[in-house]
Amino acid sequence: MGACASKPPKPNPYAPRGVADDHAAPPTPLKDDVSSEKKSNSVSSFFPFYTPSPAFFLKKSPAGATPKGNSTPLRFMRRPFPPPSPAKHIRAVLRRRQSKKTAAAAAIPEEEEEVVELDKRFGFSKELRSKLEMGDEVGRGHFGYTCSAKYKKGEFKDQQVAVKVIPKSKMTTAIAIEDVRREVKILQALTGHNNLVKFYEAxxxxxxxxxxxxxxEGGELLDRILARGGKYSEEDAKVVLVQILNVVAFCHLQGVVHRDLKPENFLYTTKDESSQLKAIDFGLSDFVRPDERLNDIVGSAYYVAPEVLHRSYGTEADVWSIGVIAYILLCGSRPFWARTESGIFRAVLKADPSFDDGPWPSLSLEAKDFVKRLLNKDPRRRMTAAQALSECLNFSNLIKLTIITIPKVPMVFCFTGHPWIRSYNNVKVPLDISILKLMKAYMRSSFLRKVALKALSKTLTIDELFYLKQQFALLEPNKNGYISLENIKMALMRNATDTMNDSRIPDFLASLNALQYRKMEFEEFCAAALNVHQLEAHDNWEQHARCAYELFEKDGNRAIIINELASELGLGPSIPLHTVLNDWIRHTDGKLSFLGFVKLLHGVSGRTIVKAQ
Known part of the structure; x- marks a missing residue:
């Protein structure tokens, strides 16, 4: 879909050159000679349909000039056309299958099916010309174009606005029609957030x-990146990323996944350096509950998450895209690159981003760690947007916390928040929707797993408790320090928009009905909201787990027979219990082994146990 404000359309951009095959190249700038390309308006044969975004081309050095040490040359690019869906190769397969089915069907005489004409009536007002004076075209996208306009009367008289024009002729399927309807609904419901483009009417x-x-009118984030030569300082990058994380965390709380986050889809309100950044283009967005997965492949190739290509993803896919943007801001090049779309996908799935080339060695360890945690290929181990924001408050706030820890656990970087953007103040951290998903899993867990999680929660560091303390406070516990189902419902209502109902997040609360008859204190909340997979991603995970196991040995471990353990895990009688669970129990005293304890922490179920055999 087109951006709501941009520059006038330009001729086709130039494609990158200089990569010998489809495989992923190191995340270095595109550095072949581009002077010959500037003489032609044709698209390079290396990249006929897709232009990388952002693609950084080096300026031609003067003859005989020698590049300086590790300095990063100035980069530039022409405006890219919006890319097609990264599922082009999949669509080709589907077309071939459909043609075979059509040929087979043609061999069998059937009555002609009646062609149903699509209903392209949306119920929107038809008074555009009477209310708005249309101006010039300011941008063009894959599904439409954008014009400037001015209100002629009414509440917004003389207000300059942008009008996205979507031709109905391009709505060739019922799905396309529903996409437009959903985009308007999402924009209408979410408008009002400081970092989200304001919606007027349709x-x-x-x-x-x-x-x-x-x-x-301030242009795209991409324009600012290019104006800076493709590189931001760490402090300037923080300002951008905090705004992006803020609006994305808000969308995720409402049950909306954007699915096309990239520098082109963030605009500045004015040309001022301190201007606010606004998220635009929700044409590919969709509703998703915390426990649901989407399977359609959409987005832009360089920013698409690995799980999207595996056709099973949720809000974590947006966080991956933010990680790609963060990488670009800090070093001026893409983390994954190849000359073809399929090559990009292979890089996203298999390659690791490089942090060895300049300027990474000169950047802080915290900045590199921050990007790595966003670009974790396992979505379960990836930070959420709210988690990344959780430490934007001043570090001095940590002294107010009550620490629940033991001396054996070393101080390390947090797993659920990040110190790199801790110095960025005045950010209101939103409720993290992933907390509800973790609490649901906890409430459905066996008694033995709950005891194991409580033992692990007692080994948390200051940083981890800081994030959980924030989230617990957002649920507004009663004066005795407890929360119930009513607290969670009220917290959602305070943050809800209409899209929360469309994404059926309130229905998700049914899975937490057990809290209707009991209360949860902060210590148990820490166990319930703990993300074991994120903890496991850290280098010191085994030490954490060993310390937790020692506590479990003292407080919760007891002799247990295999049949009892099978009942805890929900294993049926048809499963060979001794073969599957033998290494879970110590033969010396019949208690849970360390291996069994770790598997229990991960919430291993009967289904996953059988699948692993």
Whole structure:
């Protein structure tokens, strides 16, 4: 979909050159000679359909000039066209299958099916021309274009706005029509957030749908990146990333996944350096509950998450895209690159981003750690947007916490928040929707697993407790320090928009009904909201687990027979219990072994145990 404000359309951009094959290249800038490309308006044969975004081309050095040490040359690019879906190769397979089915069906005489005409009526106002004076085109996207406009009357008289024009002729399927309807619904419900483009109203006529939004005249984030030569300082990158994380965490709380986060889809309201950044283009967005997975492949190739290519993903896919943007801001090049779309996908799935080339060696360890935690290929181990924001408050706030820890656990970087952006103040951390998912898993866990998680929660560091303390406070516990199902419902209502109902997040609370008849204190909340997979991603995970196991040995471990353990895990009688669970129990005293303890922490179920055999 087109951006709500941008530059006038330009000729086709130039494609990168200089990569010998499809495989992933190191995350270095594109550095072949581009002077010959500037003489032609044709697209390079290396990249006929897709232009990388952002693609950084080096300026041609003067003859005989020698590049300086590790300095990063100035980069530039021409404006990219929005890319097609990264599922092009999949669509080709589906078309071949469909053609075979059609040929087979043609061999069998059937009655002609009646062609159903699509209903392209949206119920929007048809008074566009009477209310708005349309201006020039300011941007063009894959599904439409954007014009400037001005209100002629009414509440917003003389207000300059942007109008996204979506031709109905491009809505060739019922799905396409529903996508437009959903985009308007999401924009209408989410508008009001400081970092989200303001929605005014929608119109339609026989030919088009018109979406009226805030006019952002400061240009794209991509333009600012290029103006800086493709590299931000750490402090400037923090300012950008905090705004992106803030709006994305808000969307995720409402049950909305954007699915196309990239520098082109963030606009500045004005050309001022301190201007606010606004997220735009929700044309590929969708609703998703914390326990649901999406399976359609959409987005832009360089920013697409590995789990999207595996066709099973949720809100974590947006966080991966933020990680790609963070990498680009800090070093001026893409973490994954190849000359073809399929090559990019292979790099995303198999390659690791490089942190060895300049300027990474000169950047802080915290900055590198921050990007690595966003670009973790396992979505379960990836930070959430709210977690990344959780330490934006001043570090001095930590002294107010009551620490629950033991001396054997060393002080390390947090697993659920990040110190790199801790110095960025005045950020209100939103409720993390992933907390509800973890609490649901905890409430459905066996008694033995709950005891194991409580033991692990007692080994948490200051940073981890800081994040959990924030989230617990957002649930507004009663004066005795407890929360119940009512607290969670009220917290959601305080943060809810209409999209929360569309994503059916309130229905998700049914899985927490056990809290209706009991209360949860902070210590148990820490166990319930603990993300074991994120802890496991850290180098010191085994030491953490060993310390937790020592506590478990003292407080919760007891002799247990295999049949009892099988009952705890929900294993049926048809499963060979001794073969599956033999290494879970110590033969000396019949208690849970360390291996069994760790598997229990991960929430291993009967289904996953059988699958692993």
């Amino acid at each position: 119109f339609e006529d026989t030919d088009n749908v018109y979406v009226v939004m805030e006019l952002c």
